[in-house]
Amino acid sequence: MRNRLKSFMGSRGWFFLLCLLCLCFMLLSAFSSHTGGPFRVVAGYTVIPMQKGLNRTGHFLRQIGSGFTTTRELQDENSKLKARIDELMIENNNLQEEKYELDRLRRLYDLDKSYADYEKTAAHVIGRDGGNLFDRFIIDKGENDGIRKDMNVLSGSGLAGIVTEVGPTWAKVRSVIDDESNISAMTLNTSERCIVTGDLALMQEGKIAFSQMKNSDSKIEAGDQVVTSSISDKYLQGILIGYISEVRVDGNNLTRSGYLTPAVDFSNLQEVLVITKTKADMTGKKEE
Amino acid sequence: MRRYFQEEHTAFSWVLYVVLLVAAFLAQTMLLPHLTIAGVKPDLLLIASVAAGMAKGKNPGMAAGFFLGLLSDVLYGGVIGLLAFSYLVIGYVSGWISDLYYEGDWRLGAILVGCGYIFHELFIYFCSYILRSRFMFRYELTHIFIPGFLYTMAVAAGLYLIVKLISGLLAARVKE
Numbered sequence: 001m002r003n004r005l006k007s008f009m010g011s012r013g014w015f016f017l018l019c020l021l022c023l024c025f026m027l028l029s030a031f032s033s034h035t036g037g038p039f040r041v042v043a044g045y046t047v048i049p050m051q052k053g054l055n056r057t058g059h060f061l062r063q064i065g066s067g068f069t070t071t072r073e074l075q076d077e078n079s080k081l082k083a084r085i086d087e088l089m090i091e092n093n094n095l096q097e098e099k100y101e102l103d104r105l106r107r108l109y110d111l112d113k114s115y116a117d118y119e120k121t122a123a124h125v126i127g128r129d130g131g132n133l134f135d136r137f138i139i140d141k142g143e144n145d146g147i148r149k150d151m152n153v154l155s156g157s158g159l160a161g162i163v164t165e166v167g168p169t170w171a172k173v174r175s176v177i178d179d180e181s182n183i184s185a186m187t188l189n190t191s192e193r194c195i196v197t198g199d200l201a202l203m204q205e206g207k208i209a210f211s212q213m214k215n216s217d218s219k220i221e222a223g224d225q226v227v228t229s230s231i232s233d234k235y236l237q238g239i240l241i242g243y244i245s246e247v248r249v250d251g252n253n254l255t256r257s258g259y260l261t262p263a264v265d266f267s268n269l270q271e272v273l274v275i276t277k278t279k280a281d282m283t284g285k286k287e288e
Numbered sequence: 289m290r291r292y293f294q295e296e297h298t299a300f301s302w303v304l305y306v307v308l309l310v311a312a313f314l315a316q317t318m319l320l321p322h323l324t325i326a327g328v329k330p331d332l333l334l335i336a337s338v339a340a341g342m343a344k345g346k347n348p349g350m351a352a353g354f355f356l357g358l359l360s361d362v363l364y365g366g367v368i369g370l371l372a373f374s375y376l377v378i379g380y381v382s383g384w385i386s387d388l389y390y391e392g393d394w395r396l397g398a399i400l401v402g403c404g405y406i407f408h409e410l411f412i413y414f415c416s417y418i419l420r421s422r423f424m425f426r427y428e429l430t431h432i433f434i435p436g437f438l439y440t441m442a443v444a445a446g447l448y449l450i451v452k453l454i455s456g457l458l459a460a461r462v463k464e
Contacts, residue, residue: 011346014347015346019377025368026367043359054314127318127363131329133412134366136364200424
């Protein structure tokens with residue numbers, strides 16, 4: 001009897017045990033978001049340091065690679081750049097003047113709450129989803145650096161994604177082109193609200209779809225900017241998502257939909273900025 | 289594949305086993321996103337699970353699949369346990385089947401990687417897309433499934449040739 005049990009536990013038993021364990025994890029993570037907790041800590045001490053190290057090595061190698069240019073090229077470039085500096089100095093002076101004017105006018109209109117003023121912290125992308133069905137990535141900053149769930153992630157001037165999970169030294173970000181991404185947005189110049197949705201079929205082309213925009217008299221054209229709307233409860237207001245590339249009136253004649261070209265180049269994401277305030281902080285609502 | 293790894297299960301071969309699994313995970317998440325062809329990446333974790341099963345048997349294959357899957361579930365996945373389950377089954381079945389059949393045959397490896405890919409991709413697609421009622425199977429089939437399948441098979445074949453070359457060189461040196 002004991003032998004039998006032993007031989008059963010030998011291999012098949014382990015197999016069923018592990019399968020059961022996986023099933024339990026799946027069920028648990030359907031009900032609570034804390035299932036991965038212990039594993040998250042383990043990952044933070046094993047794979048994440050390696051990824052960070054490799055990432056640093058990659059940057060280093062790239063820097064070395066870009067060091068191989070000849071003196072002649074550098075001299076040429078230097079003289080060109082000097083000429084360019086002169087041009088820019090003149091331009092800069094003009095712009096400075098205009099900036100003072102702009103500041104004054106902004107103050108008049110109380111418009112200085114643009115998202116340039118949100119506090120941000122920079123992070124490196126150290127790994128991307130290995131599969132083909134999703135677009136998520138992890139960054140090298142986590143709880144210890146003050147990152148929390150639902151913080152917005154920018155790249156350059158555009159919205160890249162949102163933090164969905166945080167480990168001690170890393171955080172998982174779902175990009176806006178992922179199939180599970182849904183954002184409440186609006187056009188910048190006419191404030192028409194719409195929903196921006198990621199889509200598997202568009203993900204690879206780097207496009208996103210928008211829908212449910214009211215078919216009103218306001219004119220929407222290709223090239224119009226789309227930003228996060230004021231009514232979103234996860235995304236801060238006024239962050240650029242992308243530019244409209246195509247718009248059409250839906251069959252019901254009540255709404256409009258179309259496609260956006262995102263402001264972020266997702267195929268080559270390396271550095272991102274995380275806004276260290278969530279919408280819940282801004283509105284004073286507590287996270288559930 | 290098996291014969292080359294499996295002469296004896298020495299301590300060195302176990303170190304190699306762990307190192308290769310970690311390398312596979314790092315490559316999958318850091319290197320391959322830069323090497324996509326037609327927008328898809330090959331599935332190195334799958335190849336690693338199958339190879340572990342073939343080279344070391346049922347239990348090590350199962351363990352390899354389980355830990356690789358769990359790691360990518362925790363770091364990248366949505367539902368924890370989904371990828372772990374899929375890779376676990378693949379690792380176990382590879383070990384089991386290569387125990388039954390003549391060992392070291394490249395055809396067996398190809399069939400296992402191919403079937404594993406089909407099983408894995410369909411399983412994940414079903415669980416993460418169809419259960420959210422996102423039906424775009426034709427797109428997924430032509431744009432992700434088939435290119436991914438071909439790419440994965442090609443990478444598996446390439447890795448097999450490299451391993452064969454190295455083990456051939458090692459064997460020659462041992463003979464001398």
